[in-house]
Amino acid sequence: MQAFLDTFDIYLLEAVVNGILLGGVLALLALGLNLIFGVIDVTWICYAELVMIGMYGMYYMVQVFGLPYWVAAPIAILLVAALGAALHYIVIAPLLTAPPINQLLATGGVLFILQSFATVAFGIDFRNLGIRLPVLAIGDMHFSYSRLLAFVAALLGMLAIYFFMKRTFTGTAIRAVAQDRQIMSLMGVDTKRIYLITSALGGALAGLAACLLVLQYDVHPFVGLSFGPITFLICVLGGLGNFVGGFIAAFVFAQIISLGGLYSDLEWGYVLAFAFFIVMMFIRPAGLLARRS
């Protein structure tokens, strides 16, 4: 093992592994957004703000009410799932046939409502769970358990969604709606119900992401801005609504951020990622895995 590590630049290796770990969580976020876009054909601009609410939920349950993390996490996931369903029912459903720009403006409005609500209700202090997970040391490389846990949980979450979509009648109907929504009633499918379930699933993924991110980052009303934009770039790079494309793009972006951060500052990693995105938009405007129609 040591001989193997000696032949590599361990800092490079550490950055690559950390990039992969980051990619898992980004892929989870991208999957939630892609699910909503692919099935309902609506973009939830406020997606990262749902994550923020979930993080606050975790903070209050763990720090204020003293619930153990493992009890609080499923409650937070259910809470954000309900929030996703409510978002669909209250904001999206009345606008389903409206022009896309109106839908964007409406979910954009929800973004500001949630940010302002959080500012008023929770204040602008940075808060955290006060849980410090140990760091795993392999040779001279260090990986935090919170990142490892986030990576594994994100993969399990995505796997669960995959099997749900492949194996169940409801999951198959969700994939079918994305391809031909007009004839769904001929199959006996109530599209409204499928949209509501999909929104709850999208919310649940945001809730899971919240549980994982709250272990690594402090929560504040504007924390959504730290990963909202990058999630959108990932989805667009992978091809909006394309689950596999989003998954790949998440790891590409995570690697750029992580390696960029190794050779310079973390902020430069983000700059590089965004520059890469702009270049890619010229080369493959419809995304990495664009379908040729």
Place this chain on the structure above:
Amino acid sequence: MLELRSLDAGYGSFQALFGINLEVRAGEAVGVIGPNGAGKTTLMRVISGLIRPTEGSITMEGRDVVATPAHRIVDLGIAHVPENRRLFPRLTVDDNLKMGAYMPGARAKYAERLEFVFDLFPRMKERRSQMAGTMSGGEQQMCAIGRALMSDPKLLLLDEPSAGLAPVVVQQVFELVKRIRSGGLTVLIVEQNVQQVLKVVDRAYLLEAGTIRASGTSEEMMKTDTIKQAYLGV
């Protein structure tokens, strides 16, 4: 079994059907023939609830179809094979068939229905894990009919099953309709291919410009002068 009484329907301010009276009795095969744009597809769509009538009534075995939510009409025993098949192109054959059995009642019989459809179309069993959109037109038509049969319907609505298919395949599709009929299923079929369809149905209606111009048994229809001249070319 199915009864339409003085039915009006259309899209927005455009009226496509005017006072349609039509009946399909249990065990029958009934054809609706007529030119492009006569309202044949609209007629099918209004029966399966894809669009709603503006006037008149539709009953299926005495139950009010118009008052039933669109996604519950399958439960009344009506399965619709839409125009252009409308398969889910990027779902496998298996998944397409699964969607046909979505209703709780059909789900319970899923395995049994799947076997029935695979018996009827052995080709579908070979192609079960293939994306539906990558199959040939004839295979897609089989898959679309199979999907409708998954719900174990009493009445099968077929909208232009021969459209866009090679002549040899058209023959196969009509053979298939005969076989489905012999299983006791009631069929209402809309077709432009008048000569072929009159060979497989018991009765037919002639639909022109949204109204029913003539009706009768297949033999009567074949002897009618207007149909002979306009549709059979003799």
